[in-house]
């Protein structure tokens with residue numbers, strides 16, 4: 001691979017909706033390596049922050065910069081949405097789609113998608129209409145589709161929120177192995193247990209502001225901010 | 239009521255006897271209408287997709303206009319095409335008046351807005367569903383349109399069939415630009431109009447039943463083709 005598109009830097013970046021600031025000002029850096037968890041209660045701005053990083057929201061103020069042109073960065077990162085977007089196609093065609101977008105010949109794309117589907121446990125549903133998949137399978141499909149182009153960075157927005165324990169475990173295993181094989185992951189969750197299991201570093205978001213950032217180890221041992229302590233204790237934070 | 243039964247009998251007899259004249263006009267009806275449907279779909283489907291994925295200044299106006307065009311009175315379209323194609327008109331040199339081509343042109347004008355409008359609705363809904371994914375994957379406008387057209391092909395088939403239904407039963411416009419000339423531009427609907435005018439109601443009704451049967455047959459044929467492709471809920 002050529003030079004990494006990372007680190008990603010946000011400098012005083014702000015997302016506004018209808019004149020209201022919903023995220024920011026945020027200043028932080030997503031380093032070359034790691035499994036970053038963006039954690040915070042519902043409505044704290046996790047989705048908006050991830051979309052800002054991914055380029056789907058424009059910063060109203062401030063800057064979001066990659067180590068390359070935005071145009072190039074766009075082609076080397078993917079996003080898994082909270083509610084998986086399933087195309088009206090078969091499982092294998094769904095997974096192959098990003099390769100086709102990149103102009104890879106159909107036969108080769110299908111071959112790779114097949115391999116990827118098998119690896120993620122959708123091997124016996126290859127030619128099934130993706131619409132028939134269960135919630136967990138849909139999310140696996142979305143992840144396989146997001147990984148098929150071997151992105152530098154994979155963003156995930158609460159990928160296990162609507163899943164039961166078993167499906168959650170499977171997804172976490174998939175993400176762990178993607179991480180181990182070198183994919184930079186940035187993932188939002190409001191589940192502390194999950195954050196603890198997966199994170200190498202943490203961005204704690206509360207009411208649109210980053211209250212705390214740093215290595216997961218230190219964060220979980222003793223959060224510095226009052227809000228994070230309360231959240232960690234399981235108090236209801238609003 | 240006697241006319242009704244005689245009509246059924248007439249229809250049966252026309253078909254059973256393998257009437258060459260009937261065969262000719264059925265074939266011409268199909269030829270004119272299917273050509274118009276294919277051309278109108280080639281224009282209307284991409285246009286519907288284009289309208290769905292593009293944001294531009296007068297988009298709402300364009301959609302309102304498109305919906306209004308769905309209700310174009312065929313007779314007026316016929317008159318317009320007639321004027322365009324008549325000897326003294328701008329396209330008079332092409333010598334197309336009173337030919338099947340003129341009829342196809344009129345039908346294309348009538349059904350393209352219908353096909354584009356239904357396609358636009360279907361594709362707009364799918365676009366809402368796919369929006370984030372297709373933006374995130376950095377697709378080009380052209381790729382988006384192709385993906386949306388392909389993935390909504392079931393609904394687009396409905397759009398196309400609606401166009402077919404409107405065109406096969408249309409008489410006002412093709413009567414004007416085709417002239418209902420025997421062995422040249424006579425089709426089922428213009429023949430029905432002629433027989434009705436002559437007072438031969440049984441014959442007119444017979445042709446009417448054949449027209450209906452034809453429309454149903456084409457719909458069913460297309461549906462069964464699309465069903466065998468894949469059985470699913472889409």
Ligand SMILES: Nc1ncnc2c1ncn2[C@@H]1O[C@H](COP(=O)(O)OP(=O)(O)O)[C@@H](O)[C@H]1O
Pocket residue numbers: 017018022040041042043044045046047048049
């Ligand atoms: N399009 C929008 N218009 C207005 N407010 C919005 C919009 N999108 C999000 N918000 C608000 O911004 C806040 C953060 O939302 P979000 O980023 O979805 O948080 P999270 O993902 O952490 O639950 C919420 O209070 C939400 O209501």
Ligand SMILES: [Mg+2]
Pocket residue numbers: 046047048082157158
């Ligand atoms: Mg969210």
